[in-house]
Amino acid sequence: MGLVKYVGRRLLLLVPTLFGVLLMVFVVSRVLIPNPARAWAGPRADEETVRKIGERYHLYDPVHIQFWYYVTDLLRGDWGHSPSSGQPVLKMIKTFFPATVELAMAAMAISILIGVFLGVISAANQNKPIDHGSRIFALFGVASPPFLIALLIQLIFFYHLQLFPESGGRISHTVLPPKYITGLFLVDSLVTGNWTAFWNSLNHLIMPAIALALLYFGIASRLTRASMLEAMRMDYVRMARAKGLPRRTVIYKHALRNALIPTTSVMTVMFAYMLGGSVVTETIFSWPGVGRYAATSILNLEYPAVMGVTLIFALSVILVNLLADILYVFLDPRITLR
Amino acid sequence: MSLLSILFERKELYITLRILRRNPLSVIGSIIVAIFVIMALAAVLVGDKVTPYNPYEIDLSRRLQPPSWTHLFGTDQLGRDVFSRVIIGAPIDLAIALIVVGASVVMGVAVGSIAGYYGGRFDEVLMRITDVFLAFPIVMLALAVSMALGPGIFHVIEALIVVWWPVYARTARAEAMAVKENQYIEAARASGSSNFTIVRNHIVPNIISPLLVYGTLDLGFVILYASVLSYLGLGAQPPQPEWGKMVFDGQIFLRSAWWVPIIPGLIILIVVIGFSLFGDALRDALDPRMRK
Numbered sequence: 001m002g003l004v005k006y007v008g009r010r011l012l013l014l015v016p017t018l019f020g021v022l023l024m025v026f027v028v029s030r031v032l033i034p035n036p037a038r039a040w041a042g043p044r045a046d047e048e049t050v051r052k053i054g055e056r057y058h059l060y061d062p063v064h065i066q067f068w069y070y071v072t073d074l075l076r077g078d079w080g081h082s083p084s085s086g087q088p089v090l091k092m093i094k095t096f097f098p099a100t101v102e103l104a105m106a107a108m109a110i111s112i113l114i115g116v117f118l119g120v121i122s123a124a125n126q127n128k129p130i131d132h133g134s135r136i137f138a139l140f141g142v143a144s145p146p147f148l149i150a151l152l153i154q155l156i157f158f159y160h161l162q163l164f165p166e167s168g169g170r171i172s173h174t175v176l177p178p179k180y181i182t183g184l185f186l187v188d189s190l191v192t193g194n195w196t197a198f199w200n201s202l203n204h205l206i207m208p209a210i211a212l213a214l215l216y217f218g219i220a221s222r223l224t225r226a227s228m229l230e231a232m233r234m235d236y237v238r239m240a241r242a243k244g245l246p247r248r249t250v251i252y253k254h255a256l257r258n259a260l261i262p263t264t265s266v267m268t269v270m271f272a273y274m275l276g277g278s279v280v281t282e283t284i285f286s287w288p289g290v291g292r293y294a295a296t297s298i299l300n301l302e303y304p305a306v307m308g309v310t311l312i313f314a315l316s317v318i319l320v321n322l323l324a325d326i327l328y329v330f331l332d333p334r335i336t337l338r
Numbered sequence: 339m340s341l342l343s344i345l346f347e348r349k350e351l352y353i354t355l356r357i358l359r360r361n362p363l364s365v366i367g368s369i370i371v372a373i374f375v376i377m378a379l380a381a382v383l384v385g386d387k388v389t390p391y392n393p394y395e396i397d398l399s400r401r402l403q404p405p406s407w408t409h410l411f412g413t414d415q416l417g418r419d420v421f422s423r424v425i426i427g428a429p430i431d432l433a434i435a436l437i438v439v440g441a442s443v444v445m446g447v448a449v450g451s452i453a454g455y456y457g458g459r460f461d462e463v464l465m466r467i468t469d470v471f472l473a474f475p476i477v478m479l480a481l482a483v484s485m486a487l488g489p490g491i492f493h494v495i496e497a498l499i500v501v502w503w504p505v506y507a508r509t510a511r512a513e514a515m516a517v518k519e520n521q522y523i524e525a526a527r528a529s530g531s532s533n534f535t536i537v538r539n540h541i542v543p544n545i546i547s548p549l550l551v552y553g554t555l556d557l558g559f560v561i562l563y564a565s566v567l568s569y570l571g572l573g574a575q576p577p578q579p580e581w582g583k584m585v586f587d588g589q590i591f592l593r594s595a596w597w598v599p600i601i602p603g604l605i606i607l608i609v610v611i612g613f614s615l616f617g618d619a620l621r622d623a624l625d626p627r628m629r630k
Binding site: 016017020021023024025028029032033034039139140142143144145146147148151152154155159272273275276277279280283284294295298299301303306307309310313314317318321 | 565600
C-alpha cells in the first residue's frame with residue numbers, strides 16, 4: 001500500500017518538472033531563435049514554404065498561443081519535419097532511439113563494473129598507491145573530451161591492432177539484423193537464438209560502449225569509494241571484524257552491500273551524462289543512434305531534429321530518475337515511504 | 339573572508355603555498371595552469387610572433403608532417419604548424435572558461451543567496467527551476483541553446499552560462515542556508531540591518547570563497563564543454579584555431595596522421611586535469627581542517 005502511494009506522489013511531483021522541460025525546449029526552439037519559421041523550414045526553403053511552415057506550426061501567433069499548439073502538436077506525435085528529407089522527427093527518433101539505449105545501457109554496465117571495482121579496492125587500500133592510481137585513472141576519464149577517447153580507441157584497436165570491424169554501425173552489412181522485438185540487437189538476437197547476429201552486434205557494440213564508459217566510470221568509483229569508507233566505519237563492520245571474520249569477507253559481504261545503495265543513486269546522473277556523451281561517441285563510431293542524428297542535424301541546421309532529441313533526452317532522464325527512486329525503496333528498506 | 343583576501347595576507351599566503359607544495363599532484367596542477375595561462379596571455383599580447391610559425395599560413399608542400407624538432411606537434415592537412423595553432427587557440431578557451439564561470443558565480447550567488455536567506459516561496463520556485471535544468475544532459479542543452487542563438491563564439495558562451503549557473507545557484511543556496519544560522523546574522527538583524535544589507539554584507543562574503551574554489555575546479559570542464567560544442571560545429575569559425583575544432587577538422591586523417599586530431603585533444607585533457615588538480619589543491623589549502 002505504502003509503495004503505491006509513494007509512486008503516486010512521485011508521479012505527481014513529475015508534473016511540474018515535465019511542464020518545465022516542455023517550457024524550456026519551447027523557449028529554446030521558438031523564442032531564442034531569431035526567425036523560427038525560417039529555421040523550421042530549413043536554410044534552402046523559399047519564402048512560400050517558410051510562410052506555410054510558419055502558419056502550420058503557428059509560429060506567427062503570440063507566444064502563449066504558440067506554446068499551447070506546441071504542446072498539443074507534441075502530444076499528437078507531430079514533432080516537426082526534417083527540412084531536407086521531409087521525414088517526421090518523431091519517426092526518426094523512434095528509429096534511432098533503441099541503438100542509443102543499447103549503447104548507453106552497455107556503457108552503464110561497463111562503467112558500473114569498473115567503477116565499483118576500483119571504488120572498493122581504493123577504499124580497502126585508502127591513501128595507498130593503488131588508491132591514488134585509481135583516482136588518477138578516473139580523473140583521466142572524467143577530464144577527457146569524449147572525442148579524444150573515441151579517437152584513441154579507433155586508432156589503437158581498429159587501425160593498429162585491427163581487432164574490430166572498422167566499418168562502424170551496429171551490425172555488419174553482410175549479417176541480417178535480428179527480428180525486431182525490443183530494438184536492442186543484443187536482446188533480440190538472444191531471444192530469437194540468432195547467434196551470428198549476436199556475436200556480430202556484440203563486436204560492434206563493445207568499443208563504443210567502452211569509449212563511453214571510460215568517460216564516466218569515475219563518478220561511480222569516487223562515490224563507491226566514499227560510501228565504502230563510510231560503511232567500513234560502521235559498528236556492524238567493527239563487530240564483524242571483532243568476531244574474527246576475515247577482512248575480505250567483511251569488505252565484500254558486509255560493507256560493499258550497504259555501500260552499493262548510494263551508488264545506484266548516482267546511476268541517473270551517469271545516465272544523463274552518457275546521453276550527452278553519446279552525441280560525440282556515436283558520431284565517431286558511426287553508431288546509428290539519436291546522438292549521431294543530433295550531431296548530423298546540427299551540421300545541416302535541422303532545428304526540429306535537434307530540439308526533438310533534446311526533448312527525448314530530457315524525458316529519458318526524468319524516466320530513469322523515477323525508476324531509480326522506486327528501485328531505491330526496494331534496495332534500502334530503511335527508507336520510509338513518505 | 340574572501341579568496342582574494344586570503345591570498346593577499348602574507349601569513350595566509352605562506353600557509354596556502356606550503357599546503358599546495360605538500361602534495362605533488364597539486365604542484366603538477368599549478369604548473370599546468372600556469373603554463374596554460376602564460377601561453378594564452380602571450381598569444382593575446384604578442385600575437386603570432388610568439389609562435390614558431392605563422393599559425394594561419396597554408397603551405398601544402400609540408401602538409402601532414404609527423405612531429406619532429408622542426409614541427410614539435412607536426413603539421414596539419416594544410417601544412418600549418420599544429421604547435422603554433424595550439425598556442426594561438428589557448429586564449430579563446432581561457433576567455434570562454436573565465437567568462438562562463440565568472441558569470442555563473444555572479445548569477446549563482448545573486449539568486450542562491452537570496453533564495454537561501456529568505457527561503458519560502460522564492461526558494462521553492464528556484465529549486466523547481468534548477469530541477470528542470472538538471473533534467474537535461476548538459477551538453478545537449480548547451481548544443482540546442484547555442485544552435486538556436488546561431489553560430490559564433492559569443493553564443494557558445496551564452497549557451498554555456500545558461501546550463502552552468504543552476505549548479506552555482508544550488509551551491510550558493512546551500513551555503514547561504516548554513517551561514518544564516520550563525521549568531522552574527524542574528525546580531526546584525528538585532529542591530530537593525532535590513533535584509534538586503536545582511537545578504538550583501540554578511541551572507542555573500544561568507545559564501546563566495548567556496549564558490550570560487552568550486553569555480554576553479556570548473557574552469558577546465560567549461561573548456562571541455564566548449565571544445566565539444568566547437569567540435570560539433572558550433573562556436574569558433576574558421577580560420578580561428580579552436581582546439582575542439584582542430585580535432586574535428588583533423589579526424590579524417592586519424593589513420594595516416596594521428597597527431598593532427600589527437601594532439602589538440604590531449605592538450606584539452608591536460609588543461610582540464612590541470613585545473614582539476616589545482617582546484618582540488620586550492621580547496622584543501624583553504625579548508626581549515628587541513629591547516630596544520
